[in-house]
Amino acid sequence: MSGRAHKSTAPTRSGTIVASFGRQTLVELADGTTVACVRRGKRGELACGDRVAIAATAQGQGVIEALEPRASLFYRSDIQREKLIAANVTQIVIVLATAPAFHPELLDRCLAAAEHEKIRALIALNKMDLAASPAALQSLEPYRALGYDVLPLAAKIDIAPLRAQLAGHVSVLVGQSGMGKSTIINRLLPDAAARVGELSAALASGRHTTTHARLYHLDASSHIIDSPGLQEFGLHHVLPQDLEHAFVEFRPHLGHCKFNDCRHLSEPGCAITAAMQGGAIHPQRVASYRRLVTQLMRKPKRYA
Numbered sequence: 001m002s003g004r005a006h007k008s009t010a011p012t013r014s015g016t017i018v019a020s021f022g023r024q025t026l027v028e029l030a031d032g033t034t035v036a037c038v039r040r041g042k043r044g045e046l047a048c049g050d051r052v053a054i055a056a057t058a059q060g061q062g063v064i065e066a067l068e069p070r071a072s073l074f075y076r077s078d079i080q081r082e083k084l085i086a087a088n089v090t091q092i093v094i095v096l097a098t099a100p101a102f103h104p105e106l107l108d109r110c111l112a113a114a115e116h117e118k119i120r121a122l123i124a125l126n127k128m129d130l131a132a133s134p135a136a137l138q139s140l141e142p143y144r145a146l147g148y149d150v151l152p153l154a155a156k157i158d159i160a161p162l163r164a165q166l167a168g169h170v171s172v173l174v175g176q177s178g179m180g181k182s183t184i185i186n187r188l189l190p191d192a193a194a195r196v197g198e199l200s201a202a203l204a205s206g207r208h209t210t211t212h213a214r215l216y217h218l219d220a221s222s223h224i225i226d227s228p229g230l231q232e233f234g235l236h237h238v239l240p241q242d243l244e245h246a247f248v249e250f251r252p253h254l255g256h257c258k259f260n261d262c263r264h265l266s267e268p269g270c271a272i273t274a275a276m277q278g279g280a281i282h283p284q285r286v287a288s289y290r291r292l293v294t295q296l297m298r299k300p301k302r303y304a
C-alpha cells in the first residue's frame with residue numbers, strides 16, 4: 001500500500017452493498033439501516049452484493065474502507081473494461097420472454113459466463129401467458145437436455161414456481177430489457193416497488209427501465225438482485241482456451257481434436273465439429289461459441 005494512503009482510525013462496520021451507482025453505493029448494516037457511501041481512491045469497482053467495511057462520516061453517510069473477499073463475481077466485459085453485475089451470488093436466473101423476443105446467443109453467453117465463474121444457472125421463460133410462449137419453451141428443450149433447469153413462468157399471474165427455486169440462494173436476475181425482471185421482484189416483494197416498464201409504451205423514453213442493480217431480501221437466507229437489461233454480453237475476460245469448457249456439452253469431446261490448440265472453427269479433425277455433425281451438439285450452440293471465440297481471438301494485445 002502507498003505511504004500516502006492514510007487509514008482512518010475510526011472503527012469500521014461491516015455491511016452489504018444493496019445498490020451501486022457509479023461511485024455512490026448504498027450499504028446495508030447488520031441492523032438493517034442503510035448508509036450512503038462513497039469509495040475512497042480509484043481502486044477496483046464494487047458491485048451489488050459485495051461485503052464491505054465502512055467508516056461512518058456524517059449521519060447516514062460513510063466511506064468504504066475495505067472490500068471483503070468475494071465468494072463469486074458475475075460480470076461481463078467489453079474490450080476496454082469489466083462490467084460487474086453482482087457479487088457473492090450463488091445462482092444466476094436468466095430471464096427470457098417471447099415479447100420482446102430473446103436472443104439465444106445472449107442466453108449462451110450468460111450461461112458461459114456462469115459456467116466460467118462456476119455459478120449455478122437457471123433459465124426462466126417468463127410471460128407464459130403469451131401465445132408464442134409454448135413454442136419458445138419447446139425451443140429451450142436442448143438446454144434442458146444439457147442439464148439446465150428451464151422454468152416456465154408467468155410472473156404477472158403466479159410467482160410461486162420461481163419462489164421455490166430461490167430458497168437459500170443469493171440470486172441475480174439477468175436478461176434483456178423488458179423480459180420482466182423487475183416485475184418478478186414486485187411479485188415476490190409487493191412492498192419493493194421496483195419500477196416496471198410498460199410494454200404498451202412503444203416509446204422507449206417512457207419506459208421505467210432499471211438503471212442500476214438492487215439487492216432485496218426474501219427471507220433470512222434468500223436474497224435476490226434485480227439488474228439493468230443487457231444489450232450485449234462480452235466475455236473478453238475469458239481466454240479462448242478456457243471458453244470451450246464454458247460450453248458444458250463440449251467437455252467430453254475436448255482433447256480429441258487433431259490439433260492440440262484447435263479452436264473448433266474450421267480446423268480438420270475437429271472433435272467438436274464431428275460431434276455437431278453427428279447430432280451430439282446443437283449447431284446453434286456451436287455457432288454461439290464460434291462467434292464468441294472469434295471475438296476473443298481478435299482481442300488486441302496490450303503493451304504495457
Ligand SMILES: Nc1nc2c(ncn2[C@@H]2O[C@H](COP(=O)(O)OP(=O)(O)OP(=O)(O)O)[C@@H](O)[C@H]2O)c(=O)[nH]1
Nearest residue numbers: 155156177178179180181182183197199209210229
Ligand atoms: N404478459 C405478461 N407481461 C409481463 C409478465 N411479466 C412482466 N410483464 C410485462 O413486461 C414488461 C417489462 O417488464 P419489466 O419488469 O419492467 O422488465 P425488466 O426485465 O425489468 O426490464 P429492464 O428493467 O428494462 O431490464 C412490463 O410491461 C410488464 O408488465 C408476464 O408474466 N406476462
Ligand SMILES: [Mg+2]
Nearest residue numbers: 181182209210
Ligand atoms: Mg427492470
Ligand SMILES: [Zn+2]
Nearest residue numbers: 257262264270
Ligand atoms: Zn476442435
